[in-house]
Amino acid sequence: xxxxxxxxxxxxxxxxxxxxxxxxxxxALCLRFGISPTTGYKWLERxxxxxxxxxxxxxxxxxxxxxxxxxxxxxxxxxxxxxxWGARKLxxxxxxxxxxxxxxxxxxxxxxxxxxxxxxxxxxATPWRRFEHPEPNDLWQMDFKGHVAMLRxxxxxxxxxxxxxxxxxxxxxxxxEQEATVVQRLEMVMRRYGVxxxxxxxxxxxxxGYDGCHYTSLDLWLMRQxxxxxxxxxxxxxxxxxxxxxxxxxxxxxLQGLPLANLSEAQHAFDRWRQxxxxxxxxxxxxxxxxxxxxxxxxxxxxxxxxxxxxxSAEQVRQVxxxxxxxxxxxxxxxxxxxxxxxxxxRADPTEDGCYDVFWSTLRIARIDLRDQSIxxxxxxx
Numbered sequence: 001x002x003x004x005x006x007x008x009x010x011x012x013x014x015x016x017x018x019x020x021x022x023x024x025x026x027x028a029l030c031l032r033f034g035i036s037p038t039t040g041y042k043w044l045e046r047x048x049x050x051x052x053x054x055x056x057x058x059x060x061x062x063x064x065x066x067x068x069x070x071x072x073x074x075x076x077x078x079x080x081x082x083x084x085w086g087a088r089k090l091x092x093x094x095x096x097x098x099x100x101x102x103x104x105x106x107x108x109x110x111x112x113x114x115x116x117x118x119x120x121x122x123x124x125a126t127p128w129r130r131f132e133h134p135e136p137n138d139l140w141q142m143d144f145k146g147h148v149a150m151l152r153x154x155x156x157x158x159x160x161x162x163x164x165x166x167x168x169x170x171x172x173x174x175x176x177e178q179e180a181t182v183v184q185r186l187e188m189v190m191r192r193y194g195v196x197x198x199x200x201x202x203x204x205x206x207x208x209g210y211d212g213c214h215y216t217s218l219d220l221w222l223m224r225q226x227x228x229x230x231x232x233x234x235x236x237x238x239x240x241x242x243x244x245x246x247x248x249x250x251x252x253x254x255l256q257g258l259p260l261a262n263l264s265e266a267q268h269a270f271d272r273w274r275q276x277x278x279x280x281x282x283x284x285x286x287x288x289x290x291x292x293x294x295x296x297x298x299x300x301x302x303x304x305x306x307x308x309x310x311x312x313s314a315e316q317v318r319q320v321x322x323x324x325x326x327x328x329x330x331x332x333x334x335x336x337x338x339x340x341x342x343x344x345x346x347r348a349d350p351t352e353d354g355c356y357d358v359f360w361s362t363l364r365i366a367r368i369d370l371r372d373q374s375i376x377x378x379x380x381x382x
Contacts, residue, residue: 194298
């Protein structure tokens with residue numbers, strides 16, 4: 001039988017010692033040691049020339065298709081700059097920099113050869129269908145990325161992502177998750193990038209209403225800019241899927257193991273990484289384009305002093321009282337504390353007797369049903 005790898009050297013030495021006797025039958029000895037005569041005579045010849053009996057390297061002396069050392073160094077350097085990027089992203093980034101890349105598999109082989117592969121992706125990947133809005137600024141997704149511990153206090157990253165281009169229009173290091181903080185950052189973002197047609201948020205603080213049913217004052221602030229506001233279904237994070245995926249990337253490429261001293265240092269780190277994400281990092285969902293290629297600013301400018309809504313003189317207009325209710329048909333109907341002090345219009349539903357819709361500007365915010373004396377909030381759930 002063939003020699004076992006663990007005892008190959010000792011068997012070779014024994015074979016050579018026995019075969020060197022004058023009366024030895026080389027072919028019979030080869031048969032007993034389970035090797036061919038060609039192999040036997042090869043070891044004998046090496047022994048006569050005082051050469052080692054260990055296996056010689058089979059590496060070719062010349063490899064015309066081997067990658068140049070300079071290219072391998074470029075791949076390794078870019079990987080060290082972006083440890084979370086895989087072979088595909090590295091390949092497209094190098095191509096964008098004008099480097100000639102043989103193939104994605106070549107880059108992957110270089111990463112493996114230099115021990116730069118952190119782990120393999122799961123083979124049992126779940127297929128999904130991607131959906132995106134057709135134009136930039138059709139929809140922005142907004143959320144907080146939890147909190148990040150700092151040497152002093154906590155950082156709450158506020159993120160806003162454009163649905164069409166995956167462009168990060170906002171990555172701000174905030175000291176809290178209060179509504180006033182969000183409004184301040186939104187003003188800054190919209191002055192630069194304009195106003196989107198829609199925005200979605202989840203139902204947590206500060207996005208959700210106090211009872212999960214009514215609009216918030218933040219919703220009203222956005223609606224004053226002509227933005228349609230939507231909220232994800234409870235316990236359904238897929239609605240905010242692109243922003244959630246952005247959070248994963250942010251954690252893997254920046255936040256993981258990054259020591260932050262204070263909010264100012266965190267914002268500097270966020271600004272540097274956001275530039276890489278928007279302008280350098282190829283995105284798989286964009287056919288390996290970078291987000292800035294697909295993004296453009298909104299043609300709708302931010303309005304510093306939006307006008308109050310106007311209604312026709314014939315309409316039934318009511319002012320929302322301090323507790324968030326209006327008086328209609330000799331009783332109070334709750335439409336939400338966010339609208340306190342605002343004027344709303346009550347319009348009869350022509351298709352159903354006893355039903356009335358409550359509008360703030362052109363948006364329906366509630367529905368009154370006199371038949372069962374109930375009111376239904378009109379908050380958009382997507």
